[in-house]
Amino acid sequence: MEREEIICIYDEVLTGKRKQFPNEMFIGITGKQYLGYMTRYLIEEKLKIPIHEIPHKIKAETLWSHRLRPGAKAQGWKYFDLINNAYEGQFLPFDFHQVPQGYWQGEKGRHLAIEAMKYVVESKCKLPLDQIPLKVNHQFFKQHNLVGVFCLFEQSPYTAMDAVYPGVFKPWQFANVPMNCWKETKHVDETMDWLLFTQLHYKSYEEALRKIRKTHFFEYKLTGLLQVAFDYRMKNVKKWIVARLEKDNSTN
Structure with a gap:
């Protein structure tokens, strides 16, 4: 089906004219393409949200309340996967206020947390090493949607940064020194x-x-x-x- 036909079906589902999507509409590669059409249509045309504001204005319930859950479920996706399918490579999970459930858990989650902190420090904030103890504090993690990461590292800026840059810093260089x-x-x-x-x-x-x-x-x-x-x-x-x-x- 062409994009116009997919959008027509989606509009009919949203307005209640159609009770549900056609069977197997979201299966396989074609289903991913259809979901991409629908996600972008919802965000850009129905909700009129500029692309750069998506992380601040789109939450899981936004997508689910606009009937995109069946498609995501068919692909085995969480809400970020749905957004990434439509805007591939434009966002990272921690750009959003709502990180996918379980994202920071386990050894894989710890590795993702370290990579996320490194990205924010070096690429997003471009902090020189000597500025890290001065700039990385409780507010830093909140500002960059890394509260879950902060909890993973005992809510200690030093412990978190020591995981990213082992042995580079000392605890007392940070305003919030670890307990004990x-x-x-x-x-x-x-x-x-x-x-x-x-x-x-x-x-x-x-x-x-x-x-x-x-x-x-x-x-x-x-x-x-x-x-x-x-x-x-x-x-x-x-x-x-x-x-x-x-x-x-x-x-x-």
Whole structure:
């Protein structure tokens, strides 16, 4: 059948003039073509939605309420498959507010999640590596329809980005540090050395012992470290520095 005939049948189904679609109309390659005609007709001509607005205005119930479920079911499709059939390669599942059910589940889902984050960071937002800890936060995942991905990685920007770029970042570089980070000696030691020598540019632990102030923890957004690891007490911070100094002296 030609496109005009398919659209005529679809209109008759929508208006109730025809109760259902002809048998086997949506089977095989021809059925995919017919569904493409109908999907584009619905979106562009009936609903008059510009193509670039489709991810924001089309949901599964939009398609199902306009009688496209039987065709999708015949092909074994979910709603995104129906859209992708009509607009092949123009959209990604996470462009939509409603990601297909189960899309992020299992090992395959985890791989898709990593690829999605990499695409958003590098292709969509074009973020340099050094900007990732500053820009990737809770709002970032919400803005780019990656809330499901965010949950997959314990709602931690660091954990999510570490999956995409293993070993490139440290937890404390992000505004939202993972829970229990400051209870691990390794993270405390690395962060303190980063603060003292990379950020404050001290030449030695002796200098750090003389100059470190509580305000430095606030300035570099490390209040969580000060609270959890040092109980908000500078005398505990200085005890840590003395211990590192003694350790250095014992190995020299």
